[in-house]
Structure formats: structure tokens, C-alpha cells
Amino acid sequence: MLQCFCSLAPSPASITKFISEQPYLSLLENNCTSMKDLKKLHAQLIKTGLVNDIIAASRVLAFCASSAGDMNYAYLVFTHIKNPNLFTWNTIIRGFSQSSNPQIAISLFIDMLVGSSIQPERLTYPSVFKAYAQLGLACDGRQLHGRVIKLGLDYDQFIRNTIIYMYANCGLLSEAWRMFDEEHVELDIVAWNSMIIGLAKCGEVDESRRLFKKMVSRNTVSWNSMISGYVRNGRFLEALELFQEMQEEHIRPSEFTMVSLLNACACLGAITQGKWIHDYIIKQNFELNGIVVTAIIDMYCKCGNVEKALQVFRASPKEGLSCWNSMILGLATNGCEKEALQLFSKLESLSLKPDYVTFIGVLMACNSAGMVDKAKYYFSLMMEKYKIKPSIKHYSCMVDVLGNAGLLEEAEQLIRSMPINEDAIIWGSLLSACRKHGKVGMAKRAAKHVIELDPAESSGYVLMSNVYAATREFEEAIKQRLSMKEKQLQKELGCSLIEVNDEVHEFVSGGRLHPQAKEIYSVLNELKLMLQSKETWN
Incomplete structure (x- = not known):
């Protein structure tokens, strides 16, 4: 007869002994590396009836909720546990808080509170705060913060760190600062890193650097947060300079650091530095996963070295879609439209399914090459074969294609027939085409939409002024410029590197x-x- 632990709180030693006595559980602990393995072992546990034991069920759940698992399967396992204990509740909540569906973690937490005899404890709350942070719902997370204070758990370091992270990640910096600066509270490196990330995300990168300099000890996360903060705020040279400091202090960067640096080089057009970082990745034996390879391809493409990007693409594993998308976009933006479409055809012939990003690259290639019929074909293919609903970016690409070809009435009709709300960018695309082809009447309509949708944007006035100037209506052109001046709008200065x-x-x-x-x-x-x-x- 199986020993039942449903109502007991077994010690770690008794759990270890129990697992060692069960061959299937021993295999689960020591030899299970994939969901395929897990499902085979789970089937055996169901056949033997061992799955009814809370320890066995908890171990299956723990694997499913891990990075190697499957949260949908984890949820099914959880729903079949008759009397889930604190460990199983915490496991399923933590798993969903780290998944692409963190809202489920919050729903499960509420179920635990109102529909279960098991009540949350200190290890439960951090996962829920992380879920609120992921969803950007710090305002709702405040209520949970209040509960934590009432329970006297707000000085628990683990809980406190995740509350700071929630407020900082959601841009509520005053609340984050209040907890961070509170007297008689010992702050660890996690709290410091959370504050650096949250100030950087809100554009206060100088404040982040001030905190960074004050840190007594820094880890890889600290350095990566600061470097990515610089990149996110367009301060690419400072990101590269900080990496030099990181090397001088003999701190090994993470793959996320390298991706941030490659993005900086891509934006700067700094191909020499980008190639050095690529070589560094190889020499330091970083894993060439999809994220890293995509960043390398993107860097070479944005720096204009398409041949080198293709070399990297051909030599890398192609299981993921991101490197295909990056290569197609890179070819499309570097005048290799034919090659971009050929690569798309090759992707279609494999088992990979193109996504909405893939079709943005394809439509951009059609636009650059002036292939109107091809663009229409791929636009239909995206919707009919792959069931992808066009986004505003796809429609903008089509407006560019039609506008550049002089099919302005068709472009305007496409905007008006879209099932989604238009934005200033798509009307700006039409306005640019009107300027190119001298269509003053349509340009006026497009400019009106640009100004209504984004009153602070100067491009509508500038483009309209240029339209009037091109048709020698200089008084009207001057009026547009004066209107800009009255509204204190400044044309964004052009910049090149x-x-x-x-x-x-x-x-x-x-x-x-x-x-x-x-x-x-x-x-x-x-x-x-x-x-x-x-x-x-x-």
C-alpha cells in the first residue's frame, strides 16, 4: 500500500528515502531531460498508481514547471492532484509567473486564497509580485503589498526584493525608492540591480549610473543591466566604454551583455568593434543560440556587410525562426531583394512556419524592388495560407509599395479599409508618396490625419510644406512653417554615423x-x- 503524504509535511530526508525506493521516481530525478522522457515516466506512474502520491505528483509537476518543461502540461498535472499542498501551489504559481502567461499565476494565487485550505506563506508571494511586474500591473500589486505589510512579511529580504523589482519594472520609481531608501533595511545586490534596471527603463540612465557607482559589490547582472540601459537609451558609445571597464575588472559577461553590445555596434555602424565582439564570443565559447546568432546577423546587416551576415547564417543551426527573419530583413534593406525572396522560398520549403516579422521583411523587399504584384501576392499569402492578421506595420509596407508605384488612390483606399486603427506613420507614408508624385489634394488629407493623430509630430507640417514648395505654392509652404513655429514644434535633426x-x-x-x-x-x-x-x- 502506498504511503500517503497528502496531509503530512515530510522531512527532506524522508522524501529522499521515498524517492530512492521508487525506480520510476529515481529515473525522474536523475535521467529525465525532456518532456518526451517525462511523459513516458508519467505514464508508468499512472499505471502503477504511484501518481496518486503527493510526492510523486509534486516531482512530475516540478519538472513540467521548469525551463525544460511545458506549463500547459504542468497545469493538467496540477488539476489532477486531489489535495495539493503548499509545495505544489508554490510550484505551479512560480512556473506561470516566469512563463508567457503570468496572469494565470495571479488567478491561481486567488484560487489558493479563497478556495483552498492551504494558505500562502513567504515563498509564495515573490512569484506573485513577479507576475504583476511582468504584466505591468504594479497598481494591482499594491494591494498584495498591503497584505504583506499586515502579515509582517515586508521586511523579508526575498519578498522585499521582488516588491522593489515590481515597482521599478513598472515605472513607479517613487514607490521603489521609498522601499529602497528605508532606514534599518539591509539591501542585497538583487535590490540594487532592480533599481538600476527600473531607472534605466524609464530613461533615467544617469541616475542608474550613479547607483551603479555606489554599489559595494557588482555581479554580471549589475554590469549587464547598466550596459543594456545605455543601449536602450541610445547611448551606444557609453555602453561600449563600460564593457571595457568590465573587462578591466575581469568580470565575465553573459550572453545578454554580448547581445546588447552587438545591438550598440549595429546602431553605430561600428563594424570593426562588432567584428571584435563576434570574435570574442567565439573565443570565449559562448553558446551560439538563436538570440546570439540573430544579434550577430543583425549587426553585420546594419553595418552593410551582407556577405559576412550570410556566412554566419549558413554556419549556424537554423531551428529557430529569428535568424531567418533577421537575414531576410537584412537582405531586403541592403538592396538584395531577390536574395531575400529566395531565402523566404527556402524557409517555406522547410518545416519552419513564417510569422508576422518574416512577412515584414518580405514586403520590404518587394517595396525596395518596386514589385507591386509580388507584394500583393505575399500579403494575401500571409492572411490566407498562414492565417496571420496584418498589423499596422504590414499595412504601412503595402502603402509604401503602392505609393512608390504611384498607385495613390489604391493606397488611400487600403488605409481607409483597414480593420485596425490607423496611426500617424501610415498616413505619413502616404503623404511622402503624395510629395513624390505632386498630389496636393490627397497630401492635404493625409497631412490632416498625421497632425490629428500626433499633434506633436513635425513631419506632417514639413512634408506638406515641401509639397507646396514642389508645386511652387510658396505662400502656402511658408504658412506650414509658420504654423510649426507657432506651435513650437521642432524638426528632428538628421544624424549620421x-x-x-x-x-x-x-x-x-x-x-x-x-x-x-x-x-x-x-x-x-x-x-x-x-x-x-x-x-x-x-
Whole structure:
């Protein structure tokens, strides 16, 4: 007869003894590495009746709720446990809090409170706070914080860290600061890291750096949080400089650090530094998983080295879709439209199923090559064969395709017939096409929508002014510029980056802050004179 632990709280020693006496449980503990293995062992536990024991059921549940498991299967296992104990409740709640469906963790926690004889304890609450953080529902999480205070658990370090993380991750920095700065509270590295991440996410990267410098001890998470904070806020050079400091302190970066640095190099166009980071990844034996490979491909594509990106793509495992998407997008944006569409055809011939990102790359390739019929074909294919509902980005691509081809009425009709709400960007695309083809009446309609949907955006006024100027309606063009001035709207300055001798140089439209600005403008003036002279001779 099976020993039942449903109403008991067995000691770790008794659990270990019980598992060692059961061959299937021993296999589960020591040899189970995949859900395929788990399901075979679970079937044997059901046949023998051992699955009715809470320890056996808990061990099956624990594997299913792990990173190697399946939360849908975990939920089925949980629902078949007649009298779940505290361990099983905590396991299922923790599993869902770390999944793509954290709202289920909150629902289960409520079920535990109102429909179970088992009440939550200190190890239960951190998972629920993490779920609120994932969902951006810190306002709802405040109620749970209140319960924790009433229970006297708010000084538990584990719980406190997750509350700080919730507030910081959701942008409620004043609440996070209140807990972080409270007297007589010992703060560990987790709390510090949470604050650095939350200030960086809200754009307060300088405040994050101030906290970072004050930390007595820093781990890889601290450095990665600061580097990714710089990248997220567009401060790419500072991210690369901080990585140099990290190396000087002999701290091994994580794969997330490398991905952030590759993104920085991609945005800077710093191919020499990007290649160095790629070589570093190889030398340091980082796992070339889908995330890392995608970042490497993306870096080379954005730096204009499509051949190198293709080398990486061909040499890497192609189980995941992300590297395919990155390569298709990279080819499309580097003038290799034919190759992008060929790669899409190859993807279709394999077992991989394209997603909405794949079709953005395909439509961009059609747009660059001026392939209107092909774009229409792929747009229909996406909806009819793959059952993907077009997003505003897909519609924007189609408006670009039609607009560039001069099919402006069709482009406007597509916008008006969309089953989703339009935005300023899609009307801006139409407005740009109207400027190109001199369609003043339609341009006025498009500009009106751009201004209504985003009153703070200057592009509507600028493009409309350019339309009027192109049709020699200079008074109307001036009115658009004056309207911008009255509303205190500033045109965003153009910016470009170039890497010379392993150093990245930034240039802003009309800017003269570069240390060699005098020499640069001197050369530009010489080139201008040469071009004017050539035009005169011609």
C-alpha cells in the first residue's frame, strides 16, 4: 500500500528515502531531460498508481514547471492532484509567473486564497509580485503589498526584493525608492540591480549610473543591466566604454551583455568593434543560440556587410525562426531583394512556419524592388495560407509599395479599409508618396490625419510644406512653417554615423561641434565647387 503524504509535511530526508525506493521516481530525478522522457515516466506512474502520491505528483509537476518543461502540461498535472499542498501551489504559481502567461499565476494565487485550505506563506508571494511586474500591473500589486505589510512579511529580504523589482519594472520609481531608501533595511545586490534596471527603463540612465557607482559589490547582472540601459537609451558609445571597464575588472559577461553590445555596434555602424565582439564570443565559447546568432546577423546587416551576415547564417543551426527573419530583413534593406525572396522560398520549403516579422521583411523587399504584384501576392499569402492578421506595420509596407508605384488612390483606399486603427506613420507614408508624385489634394488629407493623430509630430507640417514648395505654392509652404513655429514644434535633426580607423564619428545636420569641423567643411566646399564647375562644362 502506498504511503500517503497528502496531509503530512515530510522531512527532506524522508522524501529522499521515498524517492530512492521508487525506480520510476529515481529515473525522474536523475535521467529525465525532456518532456518526451517525462511523459513516458508519467505514464508508468499512472499505471502503477504511484501518481496518486503527493510526492510523486509534486516531482512530475516540478519538472513540467521548469525551463525544460511545458506549463500547459504542468497545469493538467496540477488539476489532477486531489489535495495539493503548499509545495505544489508554490510550484505551479512560480512556473506561470516566469512563463508567457503570468496572469494565470495571479488567478491561481486567488484560487489558493479563497478556495483552498492551504494558505500562502513567504515563498509564495515573490512569484506573485513577479507576475504583476511582468504584466505591468504594479497598481494591482499594491494591494498584495498591503497584505504583506499586515502579515509582517515586508521586511523579508526575498519578498522585499521582488516588491522593489515590481515597482521599478513598472515605472513607479517613487514607490521603489521609498522601499529602497528605508532606514534599518539591509539591501542585497538583487535590490540594487532592480533599481538600476527600473531607472534605466524609464530613461533615467544617469541616475542608474550613479547607483551603479555606489554599489559595494557588482555581479554580471549589475554590469549587464547598466550596459543594456545605455543601449536602450541610445547611448551606444557609453555602453561600449563600460564593457571595457568590465573587462578591466575581469568580470565575465553573459550572453545578454554580448547581445546588447552587438545591438550598440549595429546602431553605430561600428563594424570593426562588432567584428571584435563576434570574435570574442567565439573565443570565449559562448553558446551560439538563436538570440546570439540573430544579434550577430543583425549587426553585420546594419553595418552593410551582407556577405559576412550570410556566412554566419549558413554556419549556424537554423531551428529557430529569428535568424531567418533577421537575414531576410537584412537582405531586403541592403538592396538584395531577390536574395531575400529566395531565402523566404527556402524557409517555406522547410518545416519552419513564417510569422508576422518574416512577412515584414518580405514586403520590404518587394517595396525596395518596386514589385507591386509580388507584394500583393505575399500579403494575401500571409492572411490566407498562414492565417496571420496584418498589423499596422504590414499595412504601412503595402502603402509604401503602392505609393512608390504611384498607385495613390489604391493606397488611400487600403488605409481607409483597414480593420485596425490607423496611426500617424501610415498616413505619413502616404503623404511622402503624395510629395513624390505632386498630389496636393490627397497630401492635404493625409497631412490632416498625421497632425490629428500626433499633434506633436513635425513631419506632417514639413512634408506638406515641401509639397507646396514642389508645386511652387510658396505662400502656402511658408504658412506650414509658420504654423510649426507657432506651435513650437521642432524638426528632428538628421544624424549620421561613420566609423573611421576603428573610431565612430557622429554628425548632426548643420552641426559644427566635431573637432575637425573646419577641415570637413573646407573639403565639402571644394567638392561643391568641383561639382558646379563640372555642371558648367556640361
